[in-house]
Ligand SMILES: *[C@@H]1O[C@H](CO)[C@@H](O)[C@H](O)[C@H]1NC(C)=O
């Protein structure tokens with residue numbers, strides 16, 4: 001009896017011995033850490049040990065002990081992995097922590113230059129791994145700490161920014177990829193030049209700015225206000241300039257990371273779901289990207305286009321500006337005169353780049369600050385440093401004001417900024433608000449201005465309307481007379497595209513983004529609207545799921561897409577993606593109205609298209625004669641505009657990746673609208689080229705580089721567009737069409753005819769004889785230019801639009817298209833499966849890892 005007890009006890013001891021011995025948090029020179037041991041912090045929040053993130057190398061890292069999905073908060077040797085299968089972490093002869101590989105070579109070390117003995121390394125409960133003297137636990141005396149050398153994760157109690165005593169600038173840098181903790185391209189780092197702020201860098205270039213700290217938060221991160229679960233701190237004194245956060249409930253885990261695609265993400269651990277939830281992320285929209293509107297440009301997502309120039313400035317590069325690239329910024333159009341200049345108040349502003357600012361004083365009030373700025377002719381703007389209370393502190397900017405954005409009043413965020421303008425411009429500011437709640441010399445002028453402005457604004461609007469109307473008539477007349485030069489026409493196209501401010505018709509302009517806030521529907525409502533997703537209501541089936549017609553009592557008729565493939569994103573993340581996509585609004589895009597995102601069901605709600613898809617007309621013998629040449633040409637131009645918007649409107653640069661006839665929907669006026677854009681984002685598939693393992697696309701429309709190497713770019717969309725154009729002209733499907741005598745597909749066939757000068761032969765007979773020969777040939781030539789094999793030979797969409805609109809422009813000669821020869825498939829059995837899938841019409845296929 002007794003004996004068996006002892007045996008049991010010994011058995012238990014043997015079983016648990018390794019674990020018992022692990023319950024330590026300290027390494028000493030005599031007690032190193034070997035490969036299958038870990039350190040555990042006192043309260044068991046964090047664990048440190050060897051790990052392999054899935055790339056066959058070994059690293060030393062720290063992770064949450066209580067979180068099942070390994071979440072690494074720190075990696076010691078991120079850029080110096082152990083490539084063998086064994087290693088030891090120990091205290092070296094000079095008192096530093098050293099990581100040794102299998103052969104005993106030092107791979108990584110804490111590397112403090114002071115040689116010391118009697119040191120130990122301890123993992124603390126807050127996740128900090130420290131080297132200290134054996135008997136000295138005073139944090140001020142730590143010899144080295146991992147919190148000074150973060151990886152990609154920022155934890156509570158950590159400090160980001162400068163330690164003036166040690167000269168260390170603590171910052172976080174992204175992992176290369178999910179499986180490689182090596183130093184990635186993106187970092188989040190304090191910039192202490194001028195007026196400190198934190199900047200996301202993409203390699204050596206600025207990617208996004210936080211805006212400076214104003215006592216309440218960073219001026220470029222309005223979401224920081226009203227956060228109730230944590231507290232942020234920004235310290236600037238003789239010891240440090242640092243940013244930190246703490247959780248109000250310290251037992252709730254939260255971490256801020258910079259991820260490998262350059263976004264900051266704040267995760268909070270949710271106990272009930274046992275998952276990390278994305279609490280916040282940044283950047284959130286176009287205007288968050290550095291220099292979106294350049295110098296003196298103001299970015300505002302409620303405007304369309306998002307960039308406007310400050311009062312008294314005009315775009316530096318008008319052409320790029322029209323194409324929605326505002327990065328060249330604005331130049332002064334009216335002369336400043338230091339003596340007579342005044343100041344305009346811009347409200348809710350993310351402050352201009354801080355490195356070009358100069359902190360005058362931390363206690364001065366606003367009117368004193370205004371005086372200083374007015375007297376200094378090189379001062380372009382000023383504001384309070386701290387906006388809490390009545391405001392205090394004075395910071396001024398040298399003349400170049402870079403990277404500003406303005407928030408909607410309702411969003412809050414940002415702060416008042418006073419900018420220098422010429423006295424003459426104070427009278428005519430249609431762009432900026434100039435209510436007066438400050439004081440000082442400039443404000444007198446502001447007061448007068450605000451009265452003048454209201455009357456001027458009316459006048460300006462009237463003039464603009466008049467001008468626009470004239471322009472419209474002129475352009476109509478021009479096309480009638482048929483004598484337009486390429487330059488003029490391209491400008492008109494741009495106007496028609498709504499790119500310029502004067503014509504917002506093509507956008508859902510007028511209403512702002514906020515008014516069109518995405519609707520969140522609950523599943524029940526949609527179930528009812530679609531009559532339980534009945535077959536009668538089924539409109540079609542696509543690669544991402546079925547589409548149903550839905551009748552929302554108040555919302556009218558909609559199209560409901562029930563996603564069948566499960567996205568690998570979290571619910572919040574998915575909502576954010578959907579929100580982003582809903583912001584893409586253009587006359588030639590199917591509008592995303594809302595969504596329903598629940599754990600089991602994910603649905604997207606779109607506007608309903610009366611005439612369904614172009615597919616139904618184009619390839620139907622009876623219906624194809626309903627679309628005559630003029631309609632076809634308008635459809636081609638419409639698709640081109642929609643695609644241009646996707647490619648150019650946003651820095652996200654939406655690449656459609658699955659452009660095809662069945663994705664072109666037609667409303668009751670036969671206006672073409674592109675559907676299914678942004679799906680790659682929703683499905684979390686939008687990785688960098690190298691990471692792409694799946695190709696989403698449809699045979700017949702995929703460019704060679706996409707189908708074969710999984711490389712996608714705007715140029716692969718251009719390829720698909722080219723196929724579309726040729727299909728619309730010829731009324732023939734590219735896929736499945738095979739000219740037996742020549743072994744060519746549609747592209748090859750058309751190209752051959754083009755070279756022989758017989759291209760007109762391909763025109764769809766159902767068009768009849770009412771068409772412009774030049775227009776048809778131009779479309780064929782543009783189509784062929786777009787499907788050229790080499791991506792770099794293909795024009796971009798803005799070029800395509802110019803070519804479409806110009807009747808006199810000399811177009812380049814296309815070289816051979818990609819994929820124009822069809823191989824015989826009658827020889828092998830093994831290819832029969834492939835053949836089968838190739839004959840199913842218009843089915844979206846997913847090729848797993850083409851390489
Ligand atoms: C703090 O968070 C923990 C873990 O989620 C929870 O159990 C506890 O009740 C919270 N404490 C307070 C005071 O809210």
Ligand SMILES: *[C@@H]1O[C@H](CO)[C@@H](O)[C@H](O)[C@H]1NC(C)=O
Nearest residue numbers: 259260261263265278281573
């Ligand atoms: C980085 O974060 C953004 C924003 O949450 C997200 O959309 C993106 O997918 C993330 N990238 C990776 C590689 O996780």
Ligand SMILES: *[C@@H]1O[C@H](CO)[C@@H](O)[C@H](O)[C@H]1NC(C)=O
Nearest residue numbers: 357358376378379396397398
């Ligand atoms: C004027 O402003 C510039 C830039 O903001 C600053 O560098 C300079 O020191 C100021 N000059 C005076 C006399 O304050």
